[in-house]
Structure formats: C-alpha cells, structure tokens
Amino acid sequence: MLTKTFLISVKNDIGFRLFFADERNIEFLQGLLKSILKLDEGEYEVIEILDPHLLREFHGDKLGIVDVKVKTKTGKIIHIEIQLKVRPGMEERIIYYDAKLITEQIGSSDKYKDLKRVISIIITDETLIKASPLYHHRFTFFDPNANIELSDLIEIHTLELNKLPDNFDGTELCDWAKFIAAGSEEELNMVASRNTQIGKAVVKLRELSADEKARDMYERQEKARRDFEWAVDYEVEKGRLQWLQEGRQEGRQEGRQEGRQEGRQEGRQEGRQEGIKELIESMKLSGMSEAEIDRILSFKRGS
Numbered sequence: 001m002l003t004k005t006f007l008i009s010v011k012n013d014i015g016f017r018l019f020f021a022d023e024r025n026i027e028f029l030q031g032l033l034k035s036i037l038k039l040d041e042g043e044y045e046v047i048e049i050l051d052p053h054l055l056r057e058f059h060g061d062k063l064g065i066v067d068v069k070v071k072t073k074t075g076k077i078i079h080i081e082i083q084l085k086v087r088p089g090m091e092e093r094i095i096y097y098d099a100k101l102i103t104e105q106i107g108s109s110d111k112y113k114d115l116k117r118v119i120s121i122i123i124t125d126e127t128l129i130k131a132s133p134l135y136h137h138r139f140t141f142f143d144p145n146a147n148i149e150l151s152d153l154i155e156i157h158t159l160e161l162n163k164l165p166d167n168f169d170g171t172e173l174c175d176w177a178k179f180i181a182a183g184s185e186e187e188l189n190m191v192a193s194r195n196t197q198i199g200k201a202v203v204k205l206r207e208l209s210a211d212e213k214a215r216d217m218y219e220r221q222e223k224a225r226r227d228f229e230w231a232v233d234y235e236v237e238k239g240r241l242q243w244l245q246e247g248r249q250e251g252r253q254e255g256r257q258e259g260r261q262e263g264r265q266e267g268r269q270e271g272r273q274e275g276i277k278e279l280i281e282s283m284k285l286s287g288m289s290e291a292e293i294d295r296i297l298s299f300k301r302g303s
Contacts, residue, residue, distance in 0.1 A: 008209045013082040014221040035172035046073040075116040084125040135163035
C-alpha cells in the first residue's frame, strides 16, 4: 500500500509564510509578485522581508499581523494576506491595515509627498467580490465617471482562488494561483510541468514539507485553528458569542433580533471571557507561542 506524501499547503497562512517569507525562496516571492503587480522590473531587484506585525501607535491600538510583508527597492510596502474564509467586515479590515501601513511611515517632521506606496494582496478561497466573475481585481482611488485615478498610494489586489478557471488561461498569475490552490501532488505536478520556475518551487515545497521543525509548526497551527473555529461556531450557534463585526455592527442597531442582542451582551461577558480563556490555555498547552496565539485571535475576530 502506497503512503500518501505529506505536503505543506501554501494556501494555509502559516504554510504560505513558511514558504514565501523564507529568504532562500526569494525568487519565488518575486515571481508571485511580478505575476500580480505592474511595477518596474527594478523594484524587484531588492526585496526586503519585514516583520509582519503592524506597529501600535498608542496604547490600546489594535495589533495587526499580516502573512508576508516586504519592501521593494524604492521603499514600496507590499503585504500579502491569506484568508481562506471571507468574514463580515473583511473589506473594512483591509482598509484599516493599509491605513496603518501609511500612517506608521510618517512623523511630525515628515512630508506627505514622501509617503511610500502601500500595496495589499488579499488571497481568499471564497468569493469576496460578488459582483464580478474575475479571479483578480485591482482597486485604487478611482473616479469611474471620469475614468481618472486620483492616486495609487493605496492599492488593493484581490485573488479569489475559488474563481480560477478549470484550465490554465496562459498567464503567470494563473500558474502561481494554481500553485497556491493546489490540494494534491497531481495538481502541483500539473502546474510544475507548465512553468519552470514553479517546477523549482514544487521541489522546494517538498523539501520544506520534509523538514521536521516546519512540519511541527504547521501542524500545531492547523490544530489550533481547527480548535478555535470549532469553539467560535459552537458559541455563535448557542447565541452566546458574537464577534466584533456582528456584535458591534449589527448588535448596536435597533430592531435586530433578540438572539443577536443577547449574543452580543452575554457572549461578550461570558463566552468571550471564559470560552476564549480556556481556548488560549489549550493553545498554550499545545506549545504555541504568545505571538502565534495573538495572531490567530486577531484574524478570527477580524481585528
């Protein structure tokens, strides 16, 4: 009987970061970025991988954590985030992150003209842009009536893996998207056979998957994610826990269903204090670090 080969999935956020944020794999990160963005070729000559934590400006600020954050040769900031599930308020959270990446650049003596462009790439496995069948979109400050772009200081790209065509469309972006979306060895081999660089990436992914430390980190993160999502679903189903997007956006409006009002009040007082406390203890026992726990909680609550 053949044993199925274990492969880390780069569609998973920790797998994506383990692979694309590794300095040894910089050529693959460059290849992915080139397939999505229309930047001068020279921008990719120097790609600096940064700390993924967004800085707090004041005590009490939300802590944002992205999957991969890089700086290009001229200082452009690019952050790439994997979100398999599309949750309420996701678009607002993307804009919040970009605003943080803009404001953390400037001090009291700095000039606005020196602000560096911030580019976000959001990869999902569910539909985010419901009004379009396209799997890739680019958003900036744009007037559709005059067909004029005011500024590209903030640029947001969406890549929806569930909208990928069954066949390849002949673009580098489609090749890389199918590499990320691949759920089996056969799918990886298919895209590798079409693209030489991705063929090399598949070899590196196999090497990463065979690394005991990387595999342990990946599996612990996956277990913590499953436990957390189960706990969230359980609490919401009981009506005792509502997350920020539902509790704050829906619970504050009059005329909402009684269950939502109870969920916001009782859930935030009981489930959020007791259930999450127990879950954090469980994650600590599994060997996760404080940073990993903070990251999971931030994403799942839509912080």
